[in-house]
Amino acid sequence: xxxxxxxxxxxxxxxxxxxxxxxxxxxxxxxxxxxxxxxxxxxxxxxxxxxxxxxxxxxxxxxxxxxxxxxxxxxxxxxxxxxxxxxxxxxxxxxxxxxxxxxxxxxxxxxxxxxxxxxxxxxxxxxxxxxxxxxxxxxxxxxxxxxxxxxxxxxxxxxxxxxxxxxxxxxxxxxxxxxxxxxxxxxxxxxxxxxxxxxxxxxxxxxxxxxxxxxxxxxxxxxxxxxxxxxxxxxxxxxxxxxxxxxxxxxxxxxxxxxxxxxxxxxxxxxxxxxxxxxxxxxxxxxxxx
Numbered sequence: 072x073x074x075x076x077x078x079x080x081x082x083x084x085x086x087x088x089x090x091x092x093x094x095x096x097x098x099x100x101x102x103x104x105x106x107x108x109x110x111x112x113x114x115x116x117x118x119x120x121x122x123x124x125x126x127x128x129x130x131x132x133x134x135x136x137x138x139x140x141x142x143x144x145x146x147x148x149x150x151x152x153x154x155x156x157x158x159x160x161x162x163x164x165x166x167x168x169x170x171x172x173x174x175x176x177x178x179x180x181x182x183x184x185x186x187x188x189x190x191x192x193x194x195x196x197x198x199x200x201x202x203x204x205x206x207x208x209x210x211x212x213x214x215x216x217x218x219x220x221x222x223x224x225x226x227x228x229x230x231x232x233x234x235x236x237x238x239x240x241x242x243x244x245x246x247x248x249x250x251x252x253x254x255x256x257x258x259x260x261x262x263x264x265x266x267x268x269x270x271x272x273x274x275x276x277x278x279x280x281x282x283x284x285x286x287x288x289x290x291x292x293x294x295x296x297x298x299x300x301x302x303x304x305x306x307x308x309x310x311x312x313x314x315x316x317x318x319x320x321x322x323x324x325x326x327x328x329x330x331x332x333x334x335x336x337x338x339x340x341x342x343x344x345x346x347x348x349x350x351x352x353x354x355x356x357x358x359x360x361x
Contacts, residue, residue, distance in 0.1 A: 140210030162346030
């Protein structure tokens with residue numbers, strides 16, 4: 072199989088359509104279909120299923136995709152090394168981010184990096200912790216921002232300590248302390264996010280035996296705080312998140328103190344394409360505070 076075969080397979084997997092993949096790659100739909108069929112004949116098993124709703128990967132195709140990504144990433148690394156030897160700063164860097172990094176840090180990262188390396192292409196993928204971790208492991212992205220607790224077996228370089236805070240409807244808290252303790256938290260209904268979106272908060276709740284039942288399980292930070300704003304409960308949030316929240320809520324430190332540690336993660340930090348290494352070092356230089 073050729074690199075073009077791998078590129079066709081990856082594009083079809085990402086897009087879920089022969090016609091759209093053909094437009095992206097500058098080929099005809101029949102050429103895309105023929106390439107996939109030839110690939111399947113050579114492999115001896117099907118990698119996609121075809122239906123009226125589109126194209127989906129088979130179990131074999133899902134298993135194969137990370138290895139195809141690795142081949143394509145290696146080819147990109149080789150091209151970048153050759154360009155670097157010729158004195159050029161080119162290449163492509165794919166970054167996975169979660170919401171608060173996307174809104175607080177990413178614009179500055181993109182602007183400051185492009186000022187120095189205008190010819191490097193940057194692709195951004197936003198998702199939950201679990202999604203970013205999956206993208207790193209499968210080669211969809213080169214680098215990803217994660218909390219240290221959510222990285223698990225992925226190598227991660229800690230960057231920033233982000234305190235957790237308690238968010239309450241405006242005027243709810245009694246003015247007896249300037250923080251919210253565990254016992255006060257027990258008195259309130261909680262608005263929580265679904266598992267995989269707030270690992271550090273879930274860890275805090277478990278460590279402090281806060282076994283409250285929540286009727287509100289949302290995915291994004293803005294929706295969570297909006298429900299608090301409207302009086303449906305309280306929530307815990309990283310301080311960085313609250314910088315972007317437009318709602319009129321009260322925010323207090325918590326006791327015991329807790330934080331999430333944000334880091335930059337990569338599966339092979341000692342083996343990166345030149346453009347990826349340059350971005351990695353750029354992030355460390357500008358955002359590492361611990």
